[in-house]
Amino acid sequence: xxxxxxxxxxxxxxxxxxxxxxxxxxxxxxxxxxxxxxxxxxxxxxxxxxxxxxxxxxxxxxxxxxxxxxxxxxxxxxxxxxxxxxxxxxxxxxxxxxxxxxxxxxxxxxxxxxxxxxxxxxxxxxxxxxxxxxxxxxxxxxxxxxxxxxxxxxxxxxxxxxxxxxxxxxxxxxxxxxxxxxxxxxxxxxxxxxxxxxxxxxxx
Amino acid sequence: xxxxxxxxxxxxxxxxxxxxxxxxxxxxxxxxxxxxxxxxxxxxxxxxxxxxxxxxxxxxxxxxxxxxxxxxxxxxxxxxxxxxxxxxxxxxxxxxxxxxxxxxxxxxxxxxxxxxxxxxxxxxxxxxxxxxxxxxxxxxxxxxxxxxxxxxxxxxxxxxxxxxxxxxxxxxxxxxxxxxxxxxxxxxxxxxxxxxxxxxxxxxxxxxxxxxxxxxxxxxxxxxxxxxxxxxxxxxxxxxxxxxxxxxxxxxxxxxxxxxxxxxxxxxxxxxxxxxxxxxxxxxxxxxxxxxxxxxxxxxxxxxxxxxxxxxxxxxxxxxxxxxxxxxxxxxxxxxxxxxxxxxxxxxxxxxxxxxxxxxxxxxxxxxxxxxxxxxxxxxxxxxxxxxxxxxxxxxxxxxxxxxxxxxxxxxxxxxxxxxxxxxxxxxxxxxxxxxxxxxxxxxxxxxxxxxxxxxxxxxxxxxxxxxxxxxxxxxxxxxxxxxxxxxxxxxxxxxxxxxxxxxxxxxxxxxxxxxxxxxxxxxxxxxxxxxxxxxxxxxxxxxxxxxxxxxxxxxxxxxxxxxxxxxxxxxxxxxxxxxxxxxxxxxxxxxxxxxxxxxxxxxxxxxxxxxxxxxxxxxxxxxxxxxxxxxxxxxxxxxxxxxxxxxxxxxxxxxxxxxxxxxxxx
Numbered sequence: 001x002x003x004x005x006x007x008x009x010x011x012x013x014x015x016x017x018x019x020x021x022x023x024x025x026x027x028x029x030x031x032x033x034x035x036x037x038x039x040x041x042x043x044x045x046x047x048x049x050x051x052x053x054x055x056x057x058x059x060x061x062x063x064x065x066x067x068x069x070x071x072x073x074x075x076x077x078x079x080x081x082x083x084x085x086x087x088x089x090x091x092x093x094x095x096x097x098x099x100x101x102x103x104x105x106x107x108x109x110x111x112x113x114x115x116x117x118x119x120x121x122x123x124x125x126x127x128x129x130x131x132x133x134x135x136x137x138x139x140x141x142x143x144x145x146x147x148x149x150x151x152x153x154x155x156x157x158x159x160x161x162x163x164x165x166x167x168x169x170x171x172x173x174x175x176x177x178x179x180x181x182x183x184x185x186x187x188x189x190x191x192x193x194x195x196x197x198x199x200x201x202x203x204x
Numbered sequence: 205x206x207x208x209x210x211x212x213x214x215x216x217x218x219x220x221x222x223x224x225x226x227x228x229x230x231x232x233x234x235x236x237x238x239x240x241x242x243x244x245x246x247x248x249x250x251x252x253x254x255x256x257x258x259x260x261x262x263x264x265x266x267x268x269x270x271x272x273x274x275x276x277x278x279x280x281x282x283x284x285x286x287x288x289x290x291x292x293x294x295x296x297x298x299x300x301x302x303x304x305x306x307x308x309x310x311x312x313x314x315x316x317x318x319x320x321x322x323x324x325x326x327x328x329x330x331x332x333x334x335x336x337x338x339x340x341x342x343x344x345x346x347x348x349x350x351x352x353x354x355x356x357x358x359x360x361x362x363x364x365x366x367x368x369x370x371x372x373x374x375x376x377x378x379x380x381x382x383x384x385x386x387x388x389x390x391x392x393x394x395x396x397x398x399x400x401x402x403x404x405x406x407x408x409x410x411x412x413x414x415x416x417x418x419x420x421x422x423x424x425x426x427x428x429x430x431x432x433x434x435x436x437x438x439x440x441x442x443x444x445x446x447x448x449x450x451x452x453x454x455x456x457x458x459x460x461x462x463x464x465x466x467x468x469x470x471x472x473x474x475x476x477x478x479x480x481x482x483x484x485x486x487x488x489x490x491x492x493x494x495x496x497x498x499x500x501x502x503x504x505x506x507x508x509x510x511x512x513x514x515x516x517x518x519x520x521x522x523x524x525x526x527x528x529x530x531x532x533x534x535x536x537x538x539x540x541x542x543x544x545x546x547x548x549x550x551x552x553x554x555x556x557x558x559x560x561x562x563x564x565x566x567x568x569x570x571x572x573x574x575x576x577x578x579x580x581x582x583x584x585x586x587x588x589x590x591x592x593x594x595x596x597x598x599x600x601x602x603x604x605x606x607x608x609x610x611x612x613x614x615x616x617x618x619x620x621x622x623x624x625x626x627x628x629x630x631x632x633x634x635x636x637x638x639x640x641x642x643x644x645x646x647x648x649x650x651x652x653x654x655x656x657x658x659x660x661x662x663x664x665x666x667x668x669x670x671x672x673x674x675x676x677x678x679x680x681x682x683x684x685x686x687x688x689x690x691x692x693x694x695x696x697x698x699x700x701x702x703x704x705x706x707x708x709x710x711x712x713x714x715x716x717x718x719x720x721x722x723x724x725x726x727x728x729x730x731x732x733x734x735x736x737x738x739x740x741x742x743x744x745x746x747x748x749x750x751x752x753x754x755x756x757x758x759x760x761x762x763x764x765x766x767x768x769x770x771x772x773x774x775x776x777x778x779x780x781x782x783x784x785x786x787x788x789x790x791x792x793x794x795x796x797x798x799x800x801x802x803x804x805x806x807x808x809x810x811x812x813x814x815x816x817x818x819x820x821x822x823x824x825x826x827x828x829x830x831x832x833x834x835x836x837x838x839x840x841x842x843x844x845x846x847x848x849x850x851x852x853x854x855x856x857x858x859x860x861x862x863x864x865x866x867x868x869x870x871x
Binding site: 093095096097098101102105134135136140141143144147148151154155156159162163166167 | 401404405406408410438439440442443445447514515518519523524705708709710712750751753754755816817
């Protein structure tokens with residue numbers, strides 16, 4: 001009986017329990033983002049915010065579809081039997097000539113942007129970009145210069161996120177890398193800088 | 205109300221025994237006004253003289269959104285004439301009117317034979333002072349007023365919510381009304397050190413000195429002319445910033461049709477000395493620009509670009525241009541859209557601040573029409589550059605069609621050779637997104653000139669190439685077909701070339717290369733790599749340059765099977781190849797092999813794969829797990845066998861750079 005129905009059933013079970021893991025090395029990306037953000041902000045003339053308590057290094061970010069409890073037990077058993085297809089710890093490479101060039105370009109621009117961060121004219125948004133928060137603090141003659149600085153900075157930031165994803169062989173990671181950077185920028189900026197969260201500006 | 209007052213006065217004058225008369229009403233209303241808490245007190249005097257006080261708790265004009273409170277009008281000496289009418293020379297009027305606390309001053313009136321003359325004297329509006337006269341009868345009215353020192357801040361707080369301001373205005377105006385119903389007037393509004401801002405700070409004036417004057421002639425179709433002169437100060441009208449080091453004068457002359465809601469400006473001019481001259485006309489109907497025709501001339505293209513064009517281009521690749529020279533042109537607008545334009549450039553210079561491109565001695569005339577092919581255009585330049593590669597002068601014929609621009613084939617000197625553009629079409633005009641496509645031929649390009657322009661090690665030879673078709677859209681350049689470079693006696697075929705984010709901070713170039721029958725003698729002579737004779741073929745796949753620097757590739761270079769060329773390799777070439785593999789030379793000269801100038805070889809083969817910062821090396825299968833880079837032949841036989849399969853890309857580049865090139869060490 002088992003021969004007739006058991007093996008097909010077990011095969012079905014095995015195939016039904018395949019879990020697709022799309023790994024994004026969140027911890028490595030966070031570490032890489034922090035290195036770049038600190039490196040860029042050190043030229044803003046003000047020490048970056050001390051890093052918050054480092055998160056415990058947990059497993060990398062993955063998306064799991066939650067199975068029905070009935071399958072869970074079988075899944076646990078199968079986990080023992082089926083080797084994990086991709087378990088190697090991923091790393092994020094940020095040491096490429098293009099990334100170095102973008103970092104340098106952003107670094108050089110920080111000195112010019114920093115006074116406007118402090119004045120509250122420019123803040124950091126949820127997309128990992130900088131944004132003009134209010135032009136009222138900016139003398140009329142400098143407004144278009146500041147707008148161009150912000151546009152140039154965002155051009156570099158967009159290229160940086162895209163290039164980190166590309167350099168690591170996963171262009172599809174750009175969105176996750178951007179989200180990671182968006183969070184790290186806000187964590188690392190000095191007190192007094194402005195950032196946008198859920199559509200509202202807040203002062204750190 | 206005036207009727208009531210007149211009756212009361214008449215009655216008081218007739219009843220001289222009355223010492224005081226009074227009238228009170230809770231409210232009195234007219235068609236467009238309402239008075240509340242009305243109290244009138246009349247004090248008759250001798251010889252037709254009288255006095256009165258009128259108090260209103262509140263007087264409102266709902267249609268005008270005006271409300272005066274605590275209004276007091278007093279006339280201490282009211283004269284009443286026997287033939288009718290009267291006058292009052294020392295009346296006082298005082299009331300509260302937002303935004304001012306109190307408004308008031310002297311008032312005079314005279315009413316004789318149906319003609320009324322009114323005068324305001326030293327009338328206070330906050331800190332402002334108003335003087336004025338109004339006189340007329342059923343045949344018409346005329347008057348004038350002078351207002352000095354009227355503060356802007358209270359006006360904005362009352363009538364422009366969210367706006368703030370500073371400074372004061374003065375106004376002089378006069379006007380008259382004819383019995384036919386027509387009217388005419390003139391005014392001059394002036395201000396100095398005027399400041400204003402909206403809530404967002406997007407419309408701001410600072411330290412402005414200006415005057416606005418005009419003549420208006422009303423009737424069925426009001427018409428007139430206005431002149432605005434901005435003499436000093438700064439203006440920010442997002443995204444434009446204007447600083448008036450020299451006065452800007454704007455003139456407009458036209459008429460208004462109330463029924464059609466149509467504004468027609470027959471003459472519109474702007475004059476900004478040493479910068480801009482503009483003239484034109486426009487027709488505005490029902491809230492939209494129906495038609496506008498303007499001619500303009502920019503005497504200073506650099507300043508014109510910075511003030512008028514660059515603010516619109518921020519965030520695009522054209523937001524960092526340096527321009528010089530002069531330009532003039534015209535533009536026609538219709539239905540809010542551009543319909544036609546003409547542009548004439550005179551000895552202009554255009555330079556990208558990022559050094560990506562530049563043109564000098566730009567001259568020509570460009571024409572474009574939205575609805576039909578425009579007149580032929582011409583553009584010429586005396587010199588140009590693309591990155592650091594210089595281009596010669598050229599004269600180009602262009603033809604603008606409604607949505608595209610066709611560039612006629614033209615040739616330009618490039619690297620001691622010629623670049624011939626076999627046709628270029630730019631589409632997506634006038635609003636974008638822009639696309640470009642065309643083809644090109646390169647003939648006799650000097651590698652020596654190219655290497656000098658790009659600071660590369662000096663190369664030798666000429667390149668002929670054909671670009672069958674290229675296409676550019678949304679920042680992505682794509683080569684359709686193969687780019688065939690004829691060099692080193694063979695061919696290098698560039699396949700599937702694309703460049704993304706071409707004008708961005710980190711352009712990404714991807715391509716594949718196929719190397720066919722290259723003559724190693726010419727190649728090694730060019731690179732001075734030690735002499736190698738023979739042929740070379742191979743491929744480069746997944747070549748990726750980011751920011752014009754190599755970011756990854758997989759390549760194989762090898763001797764072709766059945767090679768017709770002689771296979772010889774010099775001692776120095778072996779040293780150089782060994783250096784490339786190990787970082788140190790083989791040192792053959794120190795052995796008996798140093799007696800031989802060169803050696804025969806069977807085949808060359810080298811495979812390099814760059815992943816991240818590491819290059820993996822490989823060659824023909826060799827003994828002991830090694831790989832042949834050079835597999836020797838005959839006697840004395842020299843093999844170059846690689847053992848190290850992984851090397852840091854930076855080290856490999858450093859080794860390449862350290863190889864001596866004709867006595868020059870490339871750093």
